[in-house]
Each structure stands twice: as structure tokens, then as C-alpha cells.
Amino acid sequence: MTARPAAVTVPVPTDSTPTEEDPAAMSADVPAAAPRPFTVLQSFPEPRETTNPYVVMLRDALDAVPGTRVLTFSWRRALTAHYDAFHAHWPEILVDGNGPLKKAVRQGLFVLFLLRLRATRTPLVRTVHNLELPEGISRRERVLLRWAERATASRIRINESTELDAGTPVETIVHGHYRDWYAPHPRRERRPGRLAFVGQVRRYKGVDALVEAFGETTDDGLSLRIAGRPTSEELAAHLRDAAAADPRISLSLGFVPDADLVGEVSEAELVVLPYREMHNSGGALAALSLGTPVLVPDNAANRRLAEEVGDGWVHTYTPPLTGADLTGTLARLRAAPPAAAPDLSRREWADAGRAHVAAYRRARAALRR
Structure with a gap:
């Protein structure tokens, strides 16, 4: 275990740059x-x-x-x-x-x-x-x-x-937060049962695990949307094969402009981010800024985020991700939806x-x- 860094106590200088005087x-x-x-x-x-x-x-x-x-x-x-x-x-x-x-x-x-x-x-x-x-x-x-x-x-x-x-x-x-950044773009109507991953598709983000877990579900009312540019053709081919085998999966494998990102995230009932390693996530904050709950791995950073933003917005699972994690989170979200917008006042x-x-x-x- 690495030592937690000591707090910085150096005072802020009143004028740390030289003044160029005429x-x-x-x-x-x-x-x-x-x-x-x-x-x-x-x-x-x-x-x-x-x-x-x-x-x-x-x-x-x-x-x-x-x-x-x-x-x-x-x-x-x-x-x-x-x-x-x-x-x-x-x-x-x-x-x-x-x-x-x-x-x-x-x-x-x-x-x-x-x-x-x-x-x-x-x-x-x-x-x-x-x-x-x-x-x-x-x-x-x-x-x-x-x-x-x-x-x-x-x-x-x-x-x-x-x-x-x-x-x-x-x-x-x-x-x-991203509230001001995404404010110019219109949101779409929420689609019940829509699970989404939006953002660049990198190996460590575990999108393949999400596809595998989604394949364990049998509810035809569920759908999975993956939108983002894969970092390799191997990842892209894997996702195309998965989508071909399950008509509930749809793909948009390319750069996602802001207007499209707002549409994809706001349309989802739940954004799923199954990162293999996760201590900072702009994707989670983007979803919360657009009022969409997220499912993320259980760790200290994500538990702290859940406490910060309020009940019902950040849901966690213990890896590996399973189909039961997806359906169980949706069930809990529907039984007790968030009572207020996520609190992002610290951000x-x-x-x-x-x-x-x-x-x-x-x-x-x-x-x-």
C-alpha cells in the first residue's frame, strides 16, 4: 500500500511573477x-x-x-x-x-x-x-x-x-462536470430497457465483457447500444460479430460528435462502464451531467462518487460483470428512481x-x- 500524500502547506504567493515596469x-x-x-x-x-x-x-x-x-x-x-x-x-x-x-x-x-x-x-x-x-x-x-x-x-x-x-x-x-458543455444539444426521449456504452472503445474499458454479460440476458425488452471508435480493428471485428449474433445489440463504431453523444446517453435507461481499471472516468460524469444513471465497478472512487451525487445515480457491481448485474440494476433503478438531479455542485x-x-x-x- 502506497503512502497517502501529505497535504500541501506551501502558502499562495501574492505575486510569484516579476513585474515588468516601464x-x-x-x-x-x-x-x-x-x-x-x-x-x-x-x-x-x-x-x-x-x-x-x-x-x-x-x-x-x-x-x-x-x-x-x-x-x-x-x-x-x-x-x-x-x-x-x-x-x-x-x-x-x-x-x-x-x-x-x-x-x-x-x-x-x-x-x-x-x-x-x-x-x-x-x-x-x-x-x-x-x-x-x-x-x-x-x-x-x-x-x-x-x-x-x-x-x-x-x-x-x-x-x-x-x-x-x-x-x-x-x-x-x-x-x-459537463452540464454546460452539452447544454446546446437536444436530448432524446428515454428508451426503456436501453443499456449503453458511449465513448472510445479501448481494451481496458471492458466492452467485450459488457457484450458477454448482455448475452446472458433473455429479455427481448432489453437492448444494448455501443457507440464509439474502437482503438483496433480486432476490437471492432469482435463487436460486429457480437451484434450479428444478437439483434438486440446495435453499433455505431466511429467518432461520436457531442450532439450524437448527448442523444445516445440521454436515450439510455442506464449507461454501463465495465472498466477493468477505473479511478477516473469522464464517461461517468458525462452520463451524470446528462441525467442518466451509471453502472460501474465497485471501488473506493466509485463509492465516493455515489455518496457525492446522491441516491440512485451511481450503481456498482463486483467484477466480473454478469447478466444478473444488468437486470438487477435496472430492477432497482425502476423500483427506486432518483428523487432529485445528481449533485455536481463540487465540480x-x-x-x-x-x-x-x-x-x-x-x-x-x-x-x-
């Missing part, structure tokens, strides 16, 4: 120049339609904090621009590339980037989206990512149940924006000391 401001007739904004470089490029909404909402929340400037990532900015902190989300993306040449160039740039952060004493702050390094990466990528870990000045976890070692300061800033993005800026400033102040 020499003429020494005159009583000329007002002093405004302080330079605290600038943070994010590890993602300018958002596109397929960009994870989490980082887009974070960028917007940071932009709304007075005195803060946000830069999205490019190698030119990383190596030449002025910024006060660097915030990494999935650093493995920075050492990967399409083809051996592009990957090698990126890895060389990554080395220069880490050296620049060290030379300028600029803090690297990392959000711990995943606890382990990605599978299937090369030895060189692993070495570079371990180096980035050692260079990290502060880590941000997005739920209180994530246990991290005590070697690097840890901040807790919970994952924000306002304005609060998250201010908390992130405070974390960046603490990391910079500590590193400079």
Missing part, C-alpha cells in the same frame, strides 16, 4: 505598467472537434481567472515562448509520432524541452489521468517519461481516492480554474525556493 513609471506623472499575467503552457495543441472536452473546459476556466494567460502547445512555444508553468496531461503524446522519423524528432525536442524547463526553473505540473505508463511503448519512450516524472514539481489528482507516493507534492482538484469549472492557477503558483514558488 522606467518612465518612476515619474509621478506616469502610471506603473500593469503586472505581466501569469502564463501557463498546456500540453495540448489548439483544440479541434475530437479534442477531449476536459482539457478544453480547463483552458476556458483558466482563461476566466483574472491575471492568467493560457498558451496551447506547439514545439516552437515550448522551446522559445515565455511561460511561468507547464501543465502536462498525457505526456506520452509528446514522445510519440506517426512513423519512426517523426517520433525520433519529437523525442529529441522533448529532451531539449525538459532541459529548458530545468534551466529556467519552470515547474512541470502533471495531472494524473492514469496511474501507470501506457502499454506497448518503447524503452526510449519509457526512459523519457520516467525522466519527466522525476522533473515533475507537482501532481494534480482529479479524485480523492487516487493514492500516490509521497515523493512529489500532490493537489486534489476534482474533475468538472464547477470556475472553482477548478482558480484551484489550478493556485496550484501552478505554489509549484513555481516552491521550485524557486
Whole structure:
């Protein structure tokens, strides 16, 4: 069991960035120049339609904090621009590339980037989206990512149940909701008996286990909808074979735009997320933001989420997932539907924006000391 990280006690500096003053401001007739904004470089490029909404909402929340400037990532900015902190989300993306040449160039740039952060004493702050390094990466990528870990000045976890070692300061800033993000898109009428998995289909998310468990049910009033882009043709073929064998299963195997995601989730009676490993889930928060209950593995993080949002919204099962888990959850949900909307008041993005800026400033102040 790893030790729970100690609370950060470093005070927030009142002005952790130097003020660039106009020499003429020494005159009583000329007002002093405004302080330079605290600038943070994010590890993602300018958002596109397929960009994870989490980082887009974070960028917007940071932009709304007075005195803060946000830069999205490019190698030119990383190596030449002025910024006060660097915030990494999935650093493995920075050492990967399409083809051996592009990957090698990126890895060389990554080395220069880490050296620049060290030379300028600029803090690297990392959000711990995943606890382990990605599978299937090369030895060189692993070495570079371990180096980035050692260079990290502060880590941000997005739920209180994530246990991290005590070697690097840890901040807790919970994952924000999606209510505002999805508000522009119309919802569909709820379809009784509809179970759904919506989101990118990765092996660790256990969609194959969901299909197998659904096959154990015999109720023709049930249906299973899987919408999302598989990460391999092998996964896609497996899902197509399953759907062909059971007319109650329907598929949409491709990128799911926001409008379609809102439709798929709001149409479901229950969203099922049978992840083999689950400590953070944007999928669960997306479903709850759209007023759809979820079924998730039983663990500390999901029990805490269930307590936070209120009765009837987060249902858990003990792995492996079975057909009885699906039908039993629907029965309980129908017998005692939620009495109120899920409570997501702890997950306002304005609060998250201010908390992130405070974390960046603490990391910079500590590193400079």
C-alpha cells in the first residue's frame, strides 16, 4: 500500500511573477505598467472537434481567472515562448509520432524541452489521468517519461481516492462536470430497457465483457447500444460479430460528435462502464451531467462518487460483470428512481480554474525556493 500524500502547506504567493515596469513609471506623472499575467503552457495543441472536452473546459476556466494567460502547445512555444508553468496531461503524446522519423524528432525536442524547463526553473505540473505508463511503448519512450516524472514539481489528482507516493507534492482538484458543455444539444426521449456504452472503445474499458454479460440476458425488452471508435480493428471485428449474433445489440463504431453523444446517453435507461481499471472516468460524469444513471465497478472512487451525487445515480457491481448485474440494476433503478438531479455542485469549472492557477503558483514558488 502506497503512502497517502501529505497535504500541501506551501502558502499562495501574492505575486510569484516579476513585474515588468516601464522606467518612465518612476515619474509621478506616469502610471506603473500593469503586472505581466501569469502564463501557463498546456500540453495540448489548439483544440479541434475530437479534442477531449476536459482539457478544453480547463483552458476556458483558466482563461476566466483574472491575471492568467493560457498558451496551447506547439514545439516552437515550448522551446522559445515565455511561460511561468507547464501543465502536462498525457505526456506520452509528446514522445510519440506517426512513423519512426517523426517520433525520433519529437523525442529529441522533448529532451531539449525538459532541459529548458530545468534551466529556467519552470515547474512541470502533471495531472494524473492514469496511474501507470501506457502499454506497448518503447524503452526510449519509457526512459523519457520516467525522466519527466522525476522533473515533475507537482501532481494534480482529479479524485480523492487516487493514492500516490509521497515523493512529489500532490493537489486534489476534482474533475468538472459537463452540464454546460452539452447544454446546446437536444436530448432524446428515454428508451426503456436501453443499456449503453458511449465513448472510445479501448481494451481496458471492458466492452467485450459488457457484450458477454448482455448475452446472458433473455429479455427481448432489453437492448444494448455501443457507440464509439474502437482503438483496433480486432476490437471492432469482435463487436460486429457480437451484434450479428444478437439483434438486440446495435453499433455505431466511429467518432461520436457531442450532439450524437448527448442523444445516445440521454436515450439510455442506464449507461454501463465495465472498466477493468477505473479511478477516473469522464464517461461517468458525462452520463451524470446528462441525467442518466451509471453502472460501474465497485471501488473506493466509485463509492465516493455515489455518496457525492446522491441516491440512485451511481450503481456498482463486483467484477466480473454478469447478466444478473444488468437486470438487477435496472430492477432497482425502476423500483427506486432518483428523487432529485445528481449533485455536481463540487465540480464547477470556475472553482477548478482558480484551484489550478493556485496550484501552478505554489509549484513555481516552491521550485524557486
